[in-house]
Amino acid sequence: MRAELKMRRRNIALTVAYDGTNYNGFQRQNPPNVAVQNVLEERLAKIFGEQIELSASGRTDAGVHAIGQVVNFFTDGRIEIEKIPYAASGALPPDIVVKNAWEADKNFSALHSAQSKIYIYKIQRGAVLNPFMARYSWHIRADLDIELMQAALQMIVGTYDFSAFKAASSTNMNPVRTIYAAEIFNDVENILTIKIHASGFLYHMARNIVAAAVEVGRRRLTLEKFWQIFESKERKLFPATAPAHGLYLYKVFY
Amino acid sequence: MRAELKMRRRNIALTVAYDGTNYNGFQRQNPPNVAVQNVLEERLAKIFGEQIELSASGRTDAGVHAIGQVVNFFTDGRIEIEKIPYAASGALPPDIVVKNAWEADKNFSALHSAQSKIYIYKIQRGAVLNPFMARYSWHIRADLDIELMQAALQMIVGTYDFSAFKAASSTNMNPVRTIYAAEIFNDVENILTIKIHASGFLYHMARNIVAAAVEVGRRRLTLEKFWQIFESKERKLFPATAPAHGLYLYKVFY
Numbered sequence: 001m002r003a004e005l006k007m008r009r010r011n012i013a014l015t016v017a018y019d020g021t022n023y024n025g026f027q028r029q030n031p032p033n034v035a036v037q038n039v040l041e042e043r044l045a046k047i048f049g050e051q052i053e054l055s056a057s058g059r060t061d062a063g064v065h066a067i068g069q070v071v072n073f074f075t076d077g078r079i080e081i082e083k084i085p086y087a088a089s090g091a092l093p094p095d096i097v098v099k100n101a102w103e104a105d106k107n108f109s110a111l112h113s114a115q116s117k118i119y120i121y122k123i124q125r126g127a128v129l130n131p132f133m134a135r136y137s138w139h140i141r142a143d144l145d146i147e148l149m150q151a152a153l154q155m156i157v158g159t160y161d162f163s164a165f166k167a168a169s170s171t172n173m174n175p176v177r178t179i180y181a182a183e184i185f186n187d188v189e190n191i192l193t194i195k196i197h198a199s200g201f202l203y204h205m206a207r208n209i210v211a212a213a214v215e216v217g218r219r220r221l222t223l224e225k226f227w228q229i230f231e232s233k234e235r236k237l238f239p240a241t242a243p244a245h246g247l248y249l250y251k252v253f254y
Numbered sequence: 255m256r257a258e259l260k261m262r263r264r265n266i267a268l269t270v271a272y273d274g275t276n277y278n279g280f281q282r283q284n285p286p287n288v289a290v291q292n293v294l295e296e297r298l299a300k301i302f303g304e305q306i307e308l309s310a311s312g313r314t315d316a317g318v319h320a321i322g323q324v325v326n327f328f329t330d331g332r333i334e335i336e337k338i339p340y341a342a343s344g345a346l347p348p349d350i351v352v353k354n355a356w357e358a359d360k361n362f363s364a365l366h367s368a369q370s371k372i373y374i375y376k377i378q379r380g381a382v383l384n385p386f387m388a389r390y391s392w393h394i395r396a397d398l399d400i401e402l403m404q405a406a407l408q409m410i411v412g413t414y415d416f417s418a419f420k421a422a423s424s425t426n427m428n429p430v431r432t433i434y435a436a437e438i439f440n441d442v443e444n445i446l447t448i449k450i451h452a453s454g455f456l457y458h459m460a461r462n463i464v465a466a467a468v469e470v471g472r473r474r475l476t477l478e479k480f481w482q483i484f485e486s487k488e489r490k491l492f493p494a495t496a497p498a499h500g501l502y503l504y505k506v507f508y
Contacts (some may be wrong), residue, residue, distance in 0.1 A: 019388065131350060
């Protein structure tokens with residue numbers, strides 16, 4: 001964020017939800033691509049009467065959704081804080097929603113102040129898809145052994161080098177992260193949800209964990225082999241990344 | 255349906271669900287418009303190896319969804335009945351799904367054999383929209399009095415002339431229908447569902463009933479006035495039609 005923007009009086013934070021289907025991810029793009037950030041900045045500028053430059057807790061990929069993305073921005077705009085979600089709902093398209101707004105401390109950064117994040121991933125099981133979940137879950141027809149999947153997820157709870165789950169293209173940032181909790185549950189008929197709470201996520205890490213857990217659930221990968229590959233830190237030994245449209249940035253902790 | 259098609263050996267009926275967002279309604283359209291029927295007929299033709307001509311329980315408008323649309327068609331194709339939903343799921347886009355298939359009697363017609371239908375309509379309440387329900391519900395920020403809405407719906411249960419709820423453009427078919435049940439419930443947080451079971455529906459009837467019930471719920475129309483307008487049979491005295499994207503053809507009874 002440019003330094004002069006920090007001279008503005010208010011640091012406003014928002015919780016944002018979006019259906020990522022129609023966007024080129026969260027992070028600002030050059031036209032004709034449109035990212036969630038482009039739309040948010042453009043519409044917030046109208047509400048605040050000045051150019052807005054957002055910082056987010058992290059980017060999400062094209063097609064990935066958010067239930068609790070957090071952003072912040074500096075502004076001299078005068079709109080009362082509690083009116084922002086309502087004003088935003090008039091200015092934004094229906095697939096991007098400001099759920100909550102608060103006045104943050106001047107030192108708060110949605111990106112740098114984040115302590116941990118939860119992602120969830122939805123899988124729809126069964127021979128026949130529910131068409132109303134097609135945009136919002138990964139459809140898997142094969143049988144999945146949920147207990148084996150839970151066992152695989154339990155294995156990676158802790159502080160580890162997650163190189164085996166980073167994107168093949170990812171650069172050499174520190175690959176050590178802590179997973180605080182990883183679980184799978186089935187509270188809605190035919191919908192499995194995988195929930196992962198971690199100190200941070202390498203690029204594609206959540207979708208790569210899901211893809212590997214699904215291979216375990218399909219009994220195409222034993223728990224022993226899963227652990228061997230994880231320990232080998234070799235991305236290329238794990239299966240392809242799970243599709244973007246099952247993934248949701250669920251919550252950011254500060 | 256053309257008479258020569260009835261010479262084919264099998265009369266197959268399907269229960270079909272679809273997300274209507276991306277289609278010009280159910281009924282077959284000329285290109286470049288695409289209706290659900292165009293896609294179904296084209297993809298089923300590949301599965302059955304011959305041209306398919308569908309009959310449906312009724313058309314649905316552009317943007318209207320279906321959970322339980324019923325169609326039938328005559329074919330000499332040999333695919334086993336229980337394999338049809340699975341074969342269809344490989345051939346169809348994810349927003350159109352064949353949920354069930356059965357061998358129907360030669361005299362069965364999805365259109366003419368229908369005894370009654372249920373439509374449901376979803377309303378999302380509250381200041382802030384859930385973006386994942388934006389395509390699938392009508393967002394109403396105003397407070398709604400559910401008990402008043404239920405009282406209005408109860409008033410029209412029975413056999414009546416429903417001209418006050420028919421489309422302004424609709425032609426002079428017999429406007430008498432029987433509503434067997436009409437109710438409103440709130441079983442998912444912030445989502446109201448209106449469910450109407452009737453012998454049949456005039457064009458736009460379900461959406462016009464919903465729009466009038468919402469006016470009652472917003473206390474902009476008293477129950478007395480609602481009943482007066484209903485009895486007057488004057489469409490133009492009721493409010494505009496509710497949006498298509500909250501409506502679902504839920505079930506057809508034979």
